[in-house]
Amino acid sequence: MSLQNGSPASSVPGSRHPGQSGVREALIDLGAIRRNIDAVRAQTGCTQVLADVSCDGYGHGALRVARAALEAGVSGFLVARPGEAASLRRAGVSVPIVAWQVQDAAALAEAARERVDVAVDSVQGLDAAARAGVRGVHLALDPTGGELARVEWEALCRAARRGVVPVHGVLARADRPDEASAAFLEEALGILRQEGLQPRFVHLHDVEARARMLAGEDTVRLAATLYGLSADPDGDTADDAWPEPVLTLTAPVVAVKDVGAGEGISYGYTYVTARPTRVLLVPLGYGDGIPRRSGNLARVGVRGVTLPVAGRVAMDALMLDASELLDRGIDPAVGEIATVIGRAGWPARRWARVLDTTSLDIVSRLGPRISRVEA
């Protein structure tokens, strides 16, 4: 087993435990992806699920997430840019894909080549898509947009009715759903139907937003929820078990050092030991996506105890004060598995709360030195 070639796949799906690789590791639980999708279908009654695998599956790996999602019966995928869809198509993904952030003529041409739908929010956008030969569009609507957005929406629906490009969906973006936007959305769908348009996918992201705003529609779009995370700080305050986080981040302890009392740890000596202790070196730092400001704030799990991150997080490593393990008579050594995100450490949502951000932000920005492996 050569470390440089990555770790061997486990022979029984779902049996792999975090940290077996002996390297910096993000273990992706594909079963959790499937369970999250099944739970959403059960909760919403929707039969059509669109899975957002933008940004390489928000750090999880778009291809493996797509594979698991297809096994769970999703109807289609979202990506941010057409280039992301190309690798899905090459991997044999044939279900509908929509690229929702399309930039210019080159991107539209790529969308046409890869048989990818694009999101358009204006008549000019629709015309450009038509000229490029794109196979279909999703009309993009911002229900918080107000009167001007309503006028533009009417013009867009009228233009779409000409049928130059088939309308396959309505993509509604409402990060803060409220009464006014729910009413707007209902009205907008009325306008759409008056123009005789009946797209297959009318979708609003996320389960909660959808439940409040889109009664009677059969499609739900999953982004953060798919990964057991939240794109909204409020979503990270809940402590319930669902949705189920998909990613576990671990690394081996690569060095241990016994230091005396009153010793400064890491750059600038922002942490000083109160008593003699053992310091554990973990090879994850801000170059791997652990925010630099986590120092003296966050905790990492070792042998069932979460230890404080001592001192500044460096580019390639962080240090843990193992006093609380020594107090329990536990003797941590090189090779121990340190759980940075996961059941044996802090969940991503706790990191998000402590760092005043969202769990999707934390996981999306985990860096390339971390090997992604599948459970």
Added chain:
Amino acid sequence: MTETALQIPGTAAIIDLGALRDNIATLRRRVAPAAFMVVVKADAYGHGAVQVARAATAAGVRDIGALDIPNALALRRGGIGPTVRILTWLYMPRQDFTRAVDEGIELSASSVAELDRIASSRSSRTPAVQFSIDTGLHRDGATAAAWPRLMRRAAELQREGLIAVRGVWTHIAEASEEEDTAAMRRFDTAIQVASGLGVRFPLRHLAASSAAYRRADVRYDMVRVGGHCWGIPSFDGVTAAQMGLTPVMTLVTTVVGVVRRGAASYARLPIGYADGLPREARGIVSVAIRGRRHILSEEIQATSVLVPVPGDVRPGDRVHLFGTGAHAEQTVREWGDLLGTLGDEIVARLSPRLPRVYLDPR
């Protein structure tokens, strides 16, 4: 070739290799006669390890700091040949050293266990080893208490022809000038202890970017420099220009749409936090469009952000996020100061998917 002559679609990090070479030349002159190691860990802080190493070695640099073996092997594969010394110092516990020794990578050892694993590689070549001493940072390196045992083992393996001793080094904490001076004394003591045990080092290095620039007495035989090579100052109270350096990376994007909400106009930019634009930058940093700065006042989404703009901004307009200041943009060092972090964190955490465009590769 200038930036304006390039067609850069969408979002990209433009890396000016001419500025990189100029910065390296300026820094080398400053620390001479000490040798100069360019540190390319974390993909050269987001600038591209192989590209940076090629430009540096083409300009005469003979020492590269790679951090770990995967990075070092990628550099050899990328054409950084055997006349360039590549040093690594961070290993996973089950690391196999055979390929690294085959490729003539220099391996740092902090413990007898590490040294023995290096010495027992299955390579037919003799491992080139440097030794790391902890002088107070408490991260890498053998403690002063563990150092004599490590040196006895080193002497033994050297006598048996199983290792070639190449150097000794340490990292300093830079908490204060006095503490760095104390670290230097510990370093000197460790070298004396080693000498007494029969181990001598052809190369001694202690200082990284900050100390190397500011103090002549820390430079020993070589200094290790990362951030200053790409024009990011590592200490307070000075700009890159005042140091004679130019920021190497310019982060740019393009306005893809203009959205109206009531009376206000917003430009939609196709860059977000999954690309490496920090969410916490909201309301704090500015971007430059048409020579004017605009604060990023709106929420930064995963792949896009809206920025309030006046009526003359159009789809297709170039946007400068950070760079040299030539287009009214802030520098990444300013972004770091405003966000309470280092410019190093911002560049190193840009997404690997964000395209890099290289100017002046020569």
